[in-house]
Every structure is written in C-alpha cells, then in structure tokens.
Amino acid sequence: MTRPPRLIESLQNPQFKLWESLLESRGLKKQGKFLLAGLKTVPEALARWPERFSTLLVTDPAQAEGWRLPAELEIVQLAPALFRTLDASGTGFPLLVGAVPDTPLIDLSQPPQGLELICALGDPNNLGALLRSAAAFGARRVILLDGAAHPYHPKCLRAASNAQFELTLLRGGRWEDVNRAAGPLVALDAGGADMAAFRWPRDVRLVLGEEGQGVPAALPVQRLSIPTTGAVESLNATVAASVALFSHFTANR
The missing domain is CATH 3.40.1280.10 (SPOUT methyltransferase, trefoil knot domain)
Known part of the structure; x- marks a missing residue:
C-alpha cells in the first residue's frame, strides 16, 4: 500500500455513522451497501470480486502492506474504538465496504432453470x-x-x-x-x-x-x-x- 489512508476518529463522523447502520437490515436497505469481515473471506473477495468493493477499513495502514489493491479502492483508517464497533465478529482484520447488487423480481410463472x-x-x-x-x-x-x-x-x-x-x-x-x-x-x-x-x-x-x-x-x-x-x-x-x-x-x- 503506497497511498496514505483517510483517518476517521469521531463517532459523529457521517461516513462512520453510515457504515455503522450497515450492521442492521434497515441500514442495508437504505444505503445499498454492506460490510464484509473475515480473515479468509476479505482476501478472497478482493482477489475474485474486486469490482464489488469501494473501501477498505483498517486500524493501522500496515495491515494492508503487501496487498494487491485495486487503484480505485479507497483506504480508510479508523480509530480502534470505531473499528471495533463495525467489526461485529471481532476479527481484528480489515473490513470491506461493498455495494449490494440489484435483486430483480423473478417471474415465477416461467419454469425453473436447473x-x-x-x-x-x-x-x-x-x-x-x-x-x-x-x-x-x-x-x-x-x-x-x-x-x-x-x-x-x-x-x-x-x-x-x-x-x-x-x-x-x-x-x-x-x-x-x-x-x-x-x-x-x-x-x-x-x-x-x-x-x-x-x-x-x-x-x-x-x-x-x-x-x-x-x-x-x-x-x-x-x-x-x-x-x-x-x-x-x-x-x-x-x-x-x-x-x-x-x-x-x-x-x-
């Protein structure tokens, strides 16, 4: 990682509050975004579906050293207390912010495919x-x-x-x-x-x-x-x- 991350330290920061809302279904539906956590799932998702994600959340820039990150992926450093709030599973590992894809309404009158x-x-x-x-x-x-x-x-x-x-x-x-x-x-x-x-x-x-x-x-x-x-x-x-x-x-x- 070569570019310096943006730092967020306040609980009242609007961007942090938006991410915090993604811990519940109501926030997911309103914002159309989600948080991905996990020691295995985050690296896999970045490697296989990088276009789905807009932001990487860290507590220390060193956490992302050596990672191959898309140029358009924003890196944000959060104060430890803020990060723990978003890291609901307690992974201590960087989090990804992604966009919830459209979920079209299916015409069930059409026959199944597989x-x-x-x-x-x-x-x-x-x-x-x-x-x-x-x-x-x-x-x-x-x-x-x-x-x-x-x-x-x-x-x-x-x-x-x-x-x-x-x-x-x-x-x-x-x-x-x-x-x-x-x-x-x-x-x-x-x-x-x-x-x-x-x-x-x-x-x-x-x-x-x-x-x-x-x-x-x-x-x-x-x-x-x-x-x-x-x-x-x-x-x-x-x-x-x-x-x-x-x-x-x-x-x-």
Missing part, C-alpha cells in the same frame, strides 16, 4: 448457511420471498463464506406468488414421501418456509421427508435443506 431455491428463512445465520450449501451443491438461483433475511446482513455474510457472490439472488414476492409458480415444486415435510425413493428432475424448485412454520399447507408442492433414525424430532431447516440439495446434486451429476 435447481432453484424459493426461500423464506428469516434468520440471517440460517440463510447464510443455506447459501453456502446452495453454492456447494450447484443451485442455479436463490429466490428470496418477502420477509426473508437480508442476504448481505453481517451474520448472513459470515455464515455464507462468500457464497453470495457465487449465486444469482432474486426476489420472489409473497406466498401468493409461489401458488402460481411453474413447477415442479418440492418441499420438505415430515409427513411427505421418502426422499430416498424420489427421482429428482434436473429442473426443479425447492421451497423452504420460515423457521418453525414451514411451507403453507395449501401450497401445491410435492412433499418429501428425509429418512432418519427418529432419535430427534426434526432437523434444523438449513440442515434439512442441505440434505435435499445434496440429494438433487448426486442424482443429476
């Missing part, structure tokens, strides 16, 4: 873990319903480990819109048919409801159950979805 997820998960940790599995098992698109967690929430970013940048994220509207969606549509249900015997089509939409509520009973979907020992009542929504993603992946390799 494996697609329709998702209403409201917990950002769960959504992040799901996105990581979706990227690992070849989901083409993730369709987020109204009420789903923000995919660039700090907790979601941490759990996803940069999976957001590998996936096409779309908006899907409300459950009423899913009622009119082109199929095939599949959902997970303890009372459904045994997934082990299901023949997965290549083009399919896997529908995931909100935690604790599941998919609406009236939704016209093929319901599948995951065979288990019965030692536990149910699986976590993200774990169950990951099993289904793996099942589709192995059936269509």
